[in-house]
Amino acid sequence: xxxxxxxxxxxxxxxxxxxxxxxxxxxxxxxxxxxxxxxxxxxxxxxxxxxxxxxxxxxxxxxxxxxxxxxxxxxxxxxxxxxxxxxxxxxxxxxxxxxxxxxxxxxxxxxxxxxxxxxxxxxxxxxxxxxxxxxxxxxxxxxxxxxxxxxxxxxxxxxxxxxxxxxxxxxxxxxxxxxxxxxxxxxxxxxxxxxxxxxxxxxxxxxxxxxxxxxxxxxxxxxxxxxxxxxxxxxxxxxxxxxxxxxxxxxxxxxxxxxxxxxxxxxx
Amino acid sequence: xxxxxxxxxxxxxxxxxxxxxxxxxxxxxxxxxxxxxxxxxxxxxxxxxxxxxxxxxxxxxxxxxxxxxxxxxxxxxxxxxxxxxxxxxxxxxxxxxxxxxxxxxxxxxxxxxxxxxxxxxxxxxxxxxxxxxxxxxxxxxxxxxxxxxxxxxxxxxxxxxxxxxxxxxxxxxxxxxxxxxxxxxxxxxxxxxxxxxxxxxxxxxxxxxxxxxxxxxxxxxxxxxxxxxxxxxxxxxxxxxxxxxxxxxxxxxxxxxxxxxxxxxxxxxxxxxxxxxxxx
Numbered sequence: 351x352x353x354x355x356x357x358x359x360x361x362x363x364x365x366x367x368x369x370x371x372x373x374x375x376x377x378x379x380x381x382x383x384x385x386x387x388x389x390x391x392x393x394x395x396x397x398x399x400x401x402x403x404x405x406x407x408x409x410x411x412x413x414x415x416x417x418x419x420x421x422x423x424x425x426x427x428x429x430x431x432x433x434x435x436x437x438x439x440x441x442x443x444x445x446x447x448x449x450x451x452x453x454x455x456x457x458x459x460x461x462x463x464x465x466x467x468x469x470x471x472x473x474x475x476x477x478x479x480x481x482x483x484x485x486x487x488x489x490x491x492x493x494x495x496x497x498x499x500x501x502x503x504x505x506x507x508x509x510x511x512x513x514x515x516x517x518x519x520x521x522x523x524x525x526x527x528x529x530x531x532x533x534x535x536x537x538x539x540x541x542x543x544x545x546x547x548x549x550x551x552x553x554x555x556x557x558x559x560x561x562x563x564x565x566x567x568x569x570x571x572x573x574x575x576x577x578x579x580x581x582x583x584x585x586x587x588x589x590x591x592x593x594x595x596x597x598x599x600x601x602x603x604x605x606x607x608x609x610x611x612x613x614x615x616x617x618x
Numbered sequence: 619x620x621x622x623x624x625x626x627x628x629x630x631x632x633x634x635x636x637x638x639x640x641x642x643x644x645x646x647x648x649x650x651x652x653x654x655x656x657x658x659x660x661x662x663x664x665x666x667x668x669x670x671x672x673x674x675x676x677x678x679x680x681x682x683x684x685x686x687x688x689x690x691x692x693x694x695x696x697x698x699x700x701x702x703x704x705x706x707x708x709x710x711x712x713x714x715x716x717x718x719x720x721x722x723x724x725x726x727x728x729x730x731x732x733x734x735x736x737x738x739x740x741x742x743x744x745x746x747x748x749x750x751x752x753x754x755x756x757x758x759x760x761x762x763x764x765x766x767x768x769x770x771x772x773x774x775x776x777x778x779x780x781x782x783x784x785x786x787x788x789x790x791x792x793x794x795x796x797x798x799x800x801x802x803x804x805x806x807x808x809x810x811x812x813x814x815x816x817x818x819x820x821x822x823x824x825x826x827x828x829x830x831x832x833x834x835x836x837x838x839x840x841x842x843x844x845x846x847x848x849x850x851x852x853x854x855x856x857x858x859x860x861x862x863x864x865x866x867x868x869x870x871x872x873x874x875x876x877x878x879x880x881x882x883x884x885x886x887x888x889x890x891x892x893x894x895x896x897x898x
Contacts, residue, residue, distance in 0.1 A: 458824040
């Protein structure tokens, strides 16, 4: 595993933002996550690959504590999220932004209002209820949209945008939230290749420019190499591969997916 | 070879070579006598109900001829008291407007604790549901009777009756509307670390709004009709005039009232129906 956060004194060592250690979870007697451990460093993009059912979504939901994991630790900037509850957990969660496969935008709100949803925790309650965030917040939200190339669509209603545009609005929302980590759960699996490329480019840019740690699950092998600094392979709830993104290829991909990737068995 | 995919695929593969689902046996024959029993029960229910409801067709025939006599006497409708009647009709609309609005406010407060997706805890949800069902279960007519006794005769009692009963109906429909919304946007907003009030109002209400408004309008149409009846228990509005005219056997005046009611109901239904279509 690259750059352990504990190497004190080495200034160039990248900062570990998120540390997942021994994360284990089961649904009934089916073990979905089996001792998953890895570190995410500031400004790096880590792709996570693995067949459907390997536990990727469960992993993401355990990291954000949407599911309480059966065992293991999730350390965000050194704090163990699994030990937090209620308001403390809510506050700690702000540092994690989630980007979902289904975008999860409020359909009837404009793009900029959806970005402002990332600011909910910091805005006074009356401003939220009146939906009047104030001019400076609005300008900051438009700036976030600009980062993903959508400043021109700020006033468009979310359900009028294309899938790729909606996903980039979701990234802008995470930016507005000023997260330290973005977890993207198959953000491009329902997008066409050109829209997918734009979404991944936006994720890459926020990692490089804002020092956000990005963990992104992907299916397409071709997309990993140009996008991710590192690749994790997840199979049956275990990390079975951990390597540099540039070295990831069809062969390693096949190893993670088993024979299905080569067409020996039809995908379900 | 065969063992490999199973090991890799975990649970998904188990469905394939796993044990066959239990075969459904041959269709079970229901004994013939059971069918005759059911039929006998249904027939018995109708016979008893017919007796209890005191159905008497000859009496209906006699009554109908009396009513036709009234109808003949009702023409032409009397316009002498039209201003008063219109004023009372306005009172009825006012009962429905204020009553439905108050009911919507009450319902908005109770629907969130009553919605399964927003309130997972049954300790909060079930009492909320019970409250809504109780309010809905007591008719606005009954509530109006109580309020006439409490605050006196007049439209105020009627308005309160409408508000209390329909807050239950609106609250239940509101809760069902909220339960039908996708969970994703709310979940995304919750991960920003904001409070429940903020996330629900910001991420859920905008998408819920058309559905909620449609429910409120629908109940307004319903409440116009129930406000008319409320006059009968002394809760004001055009219903009271209707009752007076019947008791005084003043049929031309009665006909005027009926025509005003028809016009009023038709107009409100059309208007509200159009608004609801616009929202959809």
